[in-house]
Amino acid sequence: xxxxxxxxxxxxxxxxxxxxxxxxxxxxxxxxxxxxxxxxxxxxxxxxxxxxxxxxxxxxxxxxxxxxxxxxxxxxxxxxxxxxxxxxxxxxxxxxxxxxxxxxxxxxxxxxxxxxxxxxxxxxxxxxxxxxxxxxxxxxxxxxxxxxxxxxxxxxxxxxxxxxxxxxxxxxxxxxxxxxxxxxxxxxxxxxxxxxxxxxxxxxxxxxxxxxxxxxxxxxxxxxxxxxxxxxxxxxxxxxxxxxxxxxxxxxxxxxxxxxxxxxxxxxxxxxxxxxxxxxxxxxxxxxxxxxxxxxxxxxxxxxxxxxxxxxxxxx
Amino acid sequence: xxxxxxxxxxxxxxxxxxxxxxxxxxxxxxxxxxxxxxxxxxxxxxxxxxxxxxxxxxxxxxxxxxxxxxxxxxxxxxxxxxxxxxxxxxxxxxxxxxxxxxxxxxxxxxxxxxxxxxxxxxxxxxxxxxxxxxxxxxxxxxxxxxxxxxxxxxxxxxxxxxxxxxxxxxxxxxxxxxxxxxxxxxxxxxxxxxxxxxxxxxxxxxxxxxxxxxxxxxxxxxxxxxxxxxxxxxxxxxxxxxxxxxxxxxxxxxxxxxxxxxxxxxxxxxxxxxxxxxxxxxxxxxxxxxxxxxxxxxxxxxxxxxxxxxxxxxxxxxxxxxxxxxxxxxxxxxxxxxxxxxxxxxxxxxxxxxxxxxxxxxxxxxxxxxxxxxxxxxxxxxxxxxxxxxxxxxxxx
Numbered sequence: 192x193x194x195x196x197x198x199x200x201x202x203x204x205x206x207x208x209x210x211x212x213x214x215x216x217x218x219x220x221x222x223x224x225x226x227x228x229x230x231x232x233x234x235x236x237x238x239x240x241x242x243x244x245x246x247x248x249x250x251x252x253x254x255x256x257x258x259x260x261x262x263x264x265x266x267x268x269x270x271x272x273x274x275x276x277x278x279x280x281x282x283x284x285x286x287x288x289x290x291x292x293x294x295x296x297x298x299x300x301x302x303x304x305x306x307x308x309x310x311x312x313x314x315x316x317x318x319x320x321x322x323x324x325x326x327x328x329x330x331x332x333x334x335x336x337x338x339x340x341x342x343x344x345x346x347x348x349x350x351x352x353x354x355x356x357x358x359x360x361x362x363x364x365x366x367x368x369x370x371x372x373x374x375x376x377x378x379x380x381x382x383x384x385x386x387x388x389x390x391x392x393x394x395x396x397x398x399x400x401x402x403x404x405x406x407x408x409x410x411x412x413x414x415x416x417x418x419x420x421x422x423x424x425x426x427x428x429x430x431x432x433x434x435x436x437x438x439x440x441x442x443x444x445x446x447x448x449x450x451x452x453x454x455x456x457x458x459x460x461x462x463x464x465x466x467x468x469x470x471x472x473x474x475x476x477x478x479x480x481x482x483x484x485x486x487x488x489x490x491x492x493x494x495x496x497x498x499x500x501x502x503x504x505x506x507x
Numbered sequence: 508x509x510x511x512x513x514x515x516x517x518x519x520x521x522x523x524x525x526x527x528x529x530x531x532x533x534x535x536x537x538x539x540x541x542x543x544x545x546x547x548x549x550x551x552x553x554x555x556x557x558x559x560x561x562x563x564x565x566x567x568x569x570x571x572x573x574x575x576x577x578x579x580x581x582x583x584x585x586x587x588x589x590x591x592x593x594x595x596x597x598x599x600x601x602x603x604x605x606x607x608x609x610x611x612x613x614x615x616x617x618x619x620x621x622x623x624x625x626x627x628x629x630x631x632x633x634x635x636x637x638x639x640x641x642x643x644x645x646x647x648x649x650x651x652x653x654x655x656x657x658x659x660x661x662x663x664x665x666x667x668x669x670x671x672x673x674x675x676x677x678x679x680x681x682x683x684x685x686x687x688x689x690x691x692x693x694x695x696x697x698x699x700x701x702x703x704x705x706x707x708x709x710x711x712x713x714x715x716x717x718x719x720x721x722x723x724x725x726x727x728x729x730x731x732x733x734x735x736x737x738x739x740x741x742x743x744x745x746x747x748x749x750x751x752x753x754x755x756x757x758x759x760x761x762x763x764x765x766x767x768x769x770x771x772x773x774x775x776x777x778x779x780x781x782x783x784x785x786x787x788x789x790x791x792x793x794x795x796x797x798x799x800x801x802x803x804x805x806x807x808x809x810x811x812x813x814x815x816x817x818x819x820x821x822x823x824x825x826x827x828x829x830x831x832x833x834x835x836x837x838x839x840x841x842x843x844x845x846x847x848x849x850x851x852x853x854x855x856x857x858x859x860x861x862x863x864x865x866x867x868x869x870x871x872x873x874x875x876x877x878x879x880x881x882x883x884x885x886x887x888x889x890x891x892x893x894x895x896x897x898x899x900x901x902x903x904x
Contacts, residue, residue: 199718202747203714203715203717203718203747204714204715204718207712207714207715208715210712211711211712214711314538318542319537319538319539319542320542320543320763321542321543321734321738321763321767323763323766323767326766326767326769327768327769327772328742328745328746328768328769328772329742329746330746331746347747349746418711421711421712422711422712422739423742423767424738424767426734427538428538428709432709432711433711463710464712464714464715465715467715467716467719468715468719469719469722473722474702474719475704475715475716475719478704478705479704479705479706479707479713479715479716479719480678480704480705480706480707481707482706482707482710483707483710
């Protein structure tokens with residue numbers, strides 16, 4: 192039935208791959224930043240993502256009660272971002288800071304514990320059930336459909352995907368500006384390269400760490416909200432499900448390289464979706480049941496042949 | 508030396524607590540991909556516990572029948588952890604649960620069978636469980652095997668004029684098994700399967716899967732748990748127009764599916780579930796008790812859950828102790844008869860008959876509950892369609 196469309200590849204493989212890649216990329220930024228600056232794998236990152244999505248849902252419901260209509264999730268997520276960043280900063284202050292000078296494995300375990308604590312708290316507050324984020328079926332954006340069909344093409348992209356792709360591009364541009372042109376961004380890069388050297392040149396390392404949590408938390412909440420907009424439901428395990436692909440993206444791009452994380456996220460998103468395309472013959476190239484395996488085969492190959500990642504990150 | 512004394516004190520403490528109550532472990536998928544389906548099942552298990560304790564408790568001295576609940580999360584690893592704790596720390600006499608097939612198989616193989624503890628699952632329906640053990644007689648279930656349900660579903664599909672379809676199933680013990688049974692029966696009945704692919708649960712998008720599967724047909728046989736992949740596949744199929752007719756089995760018939768997708772989009776969807784013959788006396792007795800306690804009597808696997816918890820109490824009463832070794836044969840004795848018929852809720856009556864040396868034959872809310880040699884039972888299935896924004900069940904004979 193797809194022959195009528197012609198644009199099957201773009202609509203059902205390329206764009207979903209791009210959307211998934213954007214979500215992975217945003218999540219992986221936070222992981223690679225904490226890895227680069229604080230030098231540990233933050234297992235609680237997925238839970239910040241998930242908490243952000245739950246808070247956004249709460250504000251959506253509040254707006255429905257007091258204003259009588261549902262705000263757009265991208266508006267409702269603003270207060271959620273502040274709360275989630277506050278959560279990330281408090282976790283750092285009370286659970287990670289005491290271990291700052293301990294061996295890395297201790298702080299990794301602390302983050303693992305935080306992951307379980309945050310998820311359980313969310314389950315206590317919002318319950319273990321799935322919650323509907325946005326009801327119903329998202330039809331393709333009709334303006335884009337008409338516009339593309341007037342040019343003999345057929346682009347079927349739901350509006351939610353346009354928001355996700357455009358939103359990610361805007362966040363990336365802002366992030367790029369921050370890292371290359373602001374004082375704090377330059378300080379972050381300096382601490383990432385060498386914390387000791389940065390300290391002796393007078394950079395306030397604790398301030399840089401706070402900035403890291405703020406940027407990482409912001410990206411995590413946006414990834415969580417984008418994911419909730421895409422799947423249209425939220426549940427307490429959604430962050431954990433995303434954690435492994437996000438780690439894969441961070442390592443693939445090069446640990447401590449934010450743009451590598453973006454690249455890695457996109458590569459993994461595309462690889463997962465495109466592996467099921469019928470490149471040869473009629474059947475899928477690889478059974479979609481092995482989708483996750485694709486991401487991890489790439490990861491294993493990278494670790495074996497180029498452990499520094501695409502953009503020459505740190506090797507541990 | 509100190510250690511020995513401590514262990515001695517600990518085991519003495521255990522012995523004291525054991526004399527006051529009999530503990531039965533109840534791992535259930537409280538969290539995980541199907542919490543909405545499990546919530547009423549928990550109520551049913553609690554109701555059976557309440558009935559037993561209100562009607563005199565266990566044995567002549569009225570010991571308490573205690574259900575110790577744990578979360579098996581519909582996940583093999585979580586189930587093994589939860590049941591290990593129940594068996595080794597709580598020292599339960601037997602296990603009622605887990606809900607999901609993968610979890611049931613995993614905990615039976617790694618924990619309960621080596622420990623000699625009986626598992627009585629409330630809803631695990633994978634055909635693989637029928638041949639799980641040979642000669643140990645430790646795994647039972649109160650839900651019918653999907654070897655029957657897969658066949659019923661194939662017949663239903665043909666009867667509805669669905670002659671070609673694509674199959675998508677989640678890669679786990681339950682869904683893969685029922686998909687295989689369905690596929691072979693459907694082809695025997697003359698249907699054409701245009702594509703048959705596994706999918707990995709818990710992904711955020713299945714657009715490429717449905718695009719590949721939907722190339723040659725508009726009908727999708729979907730075997731998945733609603734929370735891990737089912738709803739997303741339905742949504743992606745409808746959004747991309749890949750499929751417009753859906754059907755499948757137990758894991759999908761939850762209210763959450765209607766709430767999220769919208770009843771208006773599910774006019775062409777039906778799912779079979781395990782159900783009970785609602786015309787029997789046993790179901791009538793169960794319904795009266797369940798209604799009084801505000802338990803949804805006819806929800807999927809809810810009567811099966813009650814039957815499991817109630818039969819376990821009858822078996823322990825028959826055995827006269829919480830001894831793990833005797834439970835399997837006691838369970839067969841009270842379930843397969845012969846003896847006086849006991850209906851759901853009639854614990855005091857059963858207790859009196861057993862005390863007088865008589866024998867009983869339990870007839871359950873969900874069916875006769877006579878165990879076959881492999882611990883399976885027969886069952887009924889219903890076809891669920893969306894009517895006025897909720898699932899409506901209709902029994903298939």
